[in-house]
Amino acid sequence: MRLKDLPASERPREKAFRYGFEALSNVELLAVIIGSGVKNASALDISARLIAKVNGLHNLRLVSLEKIKEVVGISDISALRLGAVFQLLSRIEKSQIDADIGPKSPQDIFNKYKDYFRGETQEQFILLMMNKNDEIISEKKMYKGTSQYFPVSIREIISELLSAKCFHFIIVHNHPSGETSPSDNDLIATKVLFDEALRLKIKLRDHIIIGKENYYSFAEHSLINMREK
Template sequence: MSPSSLLIRDIPVNERPRERMLKQGPTALSNQEILAILLRTGTKKESALHLAGRLLEQFDDLTLLRSATCEELCKIKGIGMAKAVEIQAVMELARRIYTTRQEKKYVIKSPEDVSNYVMEDMRFLTQEHFITLYLNTKNHVIHRHTVFIGSLNASIVHPREVFKEALRRSAASVICLHNHPSGDPTPSREDIEVTKRLNEAGKVLGIEVLDHVIIGDRTFVSLKEQGHII
């Protein structure tokens, strides 16, 4: 019988996740052990450690777990609504910590900087998110705003929604970006049309559209570099 299938009381004290964390620190623990601490309890027939292992196996380690819904989590035997909500809360807190760290006077000088800023936050999203970054005269990100969630459409991404926040924040320029859930950042006809429309509106308002970056899975495309923003 493997250690992970034992009940916690059957595992030697010095090998239990909480005790190992106290003695060796959190970095010494596996994803399974950390998740077991979060879950606290397993079922009548298995430990929290074994439940954590099944959860990670079901959601491809942490890749899909971060975007799992409560309904999807509750389909796992041993995961009720309370545990599902706690898991979602921890994932959201981790996302916010990452975002907060990135937003501290982050300077954008290239499409690579845009990618580094949002890649880990966006490449796992299962829906398209259209986001605008608002920059000051020194190219510091001063605000990030999700304009809409859903399939990109020129009639939905209205310049008014993008630039009213720029005016409110006194932004000098904006960078638009959205993700392709397929992982392939190749721009569509709609992507190009939206880009040209926003670029023209920015010129009228005196707020430069620096770029429109499409995020894929560890890859990206800059519509500025492709010549769609002049």
């Protein structure tokens, strides 16, 4: 069905104007960005196909423009619009991080990232890097899908720390199972990372594992000292 054949109150743009963006479904929000459909497919149809193509809305910002354009009905302009939206979102998140002063409490970090990790089926890893004044100067999201092992190599982390010229850092990763207790591999890798970073005079402040409804902090369990003595 074409959008113009829908009652005005059910068309995404009209709904947004009348009730606000909060009233729109994920498919409807995407349809507003996509703008128009093609023959035999409305913007709503195209939006639904796009979400299905990437296996869920949470994966949409991770895929390339080329992948988005594989969906029938997505034009170059529509793909660029989506890419621009995701880039703006990333910059907004970055600006919020830049304004934050750290190190934050484990609870603060859990509150900040729990929705980001919600629904993820693979482990992902976030590196928060701080200067000598404990200000967060960089956030690095390192996507390494796995369900069994520490998601990022020690070498990759050290490389990022040196590039950022940070003094302290916090690592955050999720357990898709919802279980927050660290695995043996988490414990071993964290100890190795702590020692390797300290050798370079960079201090690991905490390793936080985020589950579905709670978190595990290595610092709170006295596995890492948050402050150097």
